[in-house]
Amino acid sequence: MHLVVAPSGSRVHNLCLVTSDLAAERAKLIGRGVDVSEIRQKDPVENWAGGWSMGLHPQRRDCASFADFADPDGNTWTLQERGRRAT
Numbered sequence: 001m002h003l004v005v006a007p008s009g010s011r012v013h014n015l016c017l018v019t020s021d022l023a024a025e026r027a028k029l030i031g032r033g034v035d036v037s038e039i040r041q042k043d044p045v046e047n048w049a050g051g052w053s054m055g056l057h058p059q060r061r062d063c064a065s066f067a068d069f070a071d072p073d074g075n076t077w078t079l080q081e082r083g084r085r086a087t
Helices: 022-031
Strands: 015-019 041-045 052-053 063-069 078-082
Touching: 015 063, 022 063, 022 078
Parallel strands: 015 078
Antiparallel strands: 041 052, 041 063, 063 078
16 A cells, blocks of 8 residues: 655545445535536447437436536545436
8 A cells, every 4th residue: 555645735636435325425525515517327338439418317217427626625536326226
């Protein structure tokens, strides 16, 4: 394992947080005053050369739905849905 220490004041970009319920976590962050992007889905999810569509993936497929935000220090984060099981 490598430990990297960034200089004070550095910004980290493209950090990823994984959740099993992207819509719920996005709503919690918005409720706390965080400016979170609209949810987008990979379209088509099978082909990463494709584009994006708005909203959650209809089947809630793993690694298909995302939203982004920045924290007060300027670090950027991506929320990703994974592990949701259809009922």
